[in-house]
Amino acid sequence: MTLAIIGDIGGTSMKLALLDASGVIRTRHDGPGANLRSAITPAEFAAALGAGIDALLAGEDTAAVELVYLAVTGAGGAGRAKVQEAAEAGLARSVLARGAGCAGGDGAAAGTVPLMLTDDIAAAFLANEAGHTTGVLALAGTGAIQAAICDSQLVRRTDGLGWALGDVGSGTWLGQQVLRAVAADLDGTGEATELTPRLLAMLDIPADTQALIASIDSLPPASWGRFARIWSEVLTTDTGGEDSVAARILREASDRIARGISLCARELRERGVAGPLPLVWAGGVATQCAPLRAAVIERVERGGEGPGRGGGIDGLELIGVAAREPLYGVAGLAAAELRRRD
DSSP: OOEEEEEEEOSSEEEEEEEETTSOEEEEEEEEOOOTTTTOOHHHHHHHHHHHHHHHTTTSOGGGEEEEEEEETTOSGGGHHHHHHHHHHHHHTSHHHHSSSOOOGGGGGGTSOOEEEEOSHHHHHHTBTTOOSSEEEEEESSSEEEEEEETTEEEEEEEOOOTTTOOTTSHHHHHHHHHHHHHHHHHTSSOOOTHHHHHHHHHTOOSOHHHHHHHHTTOOGGGGGGGHHHHHHHHTSTTGGGOHHHHHHHHHHHHHHHHHHHHHHHHHHHTTOOSOEEEEEESHHHHHOHHHHHHHHHHHHHOSOSSSSOOOOTTOOEEEEOBOOTHHHHHHHHHHHHHHHO
């Protein structure tokens, strides 16, 4: 039996699965996040991937594995070489390289099966339950990106710039906004906000800026996302609409995401894609924060007010499409590749 290892690796989790040639997932292994941009080193990534593959293949026939297909956050563009090297190192320390009877193919020289690497963008869109291969993706999880997908290929992207330059509306970005707002409140230079007592309670610290600094100073950016929950809770309370700080964060996030969606939709229109466009929400923030989704849609429908180049499109109709976890999008890509190789 021909098998493939597939993976969806992001800042929140590393999800690996064993796929057969018919596209059926036989078994899976879920582990902690492994984001090279904001959380761990390449060596830590390799160790986590190697250990994850070993756990996945426990009791399985490693000789039947003929492909490893991974969708990794940050594997596109500027980060590809770094992710490629770390992923290859992970395979080299796994049972695939150590065991006898490894599959040969393109990766035989390295002693491992062939590795195919992509970012997590197209995979997240292709995991939609309706089977659409063309449309718009709005992903907000540890990071944030908007993308136009045409015939299963990424043709336009906005944001996805990483925590230092963008990722507006992501868990990392939202957590950072919470931290900054609370620091300004405690310092007396910012507005009072309900975010402050909630964050202090979560961290179990006094209302003091130095205590706040000490409590978060050693945290990697990817872990800031846990503070986004505080913002979401404030928005959904009876008085959430009265918290001007939480409302400002919502406006900024929804405006940036909406502009990205509009730009991606325009790209598809320019490529001749007509009619309603499927919109797939992906990532924990996008799928779990209803106020953010509603604000984004309202902003897209309102059109091109304010600065920037992401104005509205006359007659644009977006159809929300339910999505499964991105691992299923990787499964489709890997199954197609296995068929191509057969």
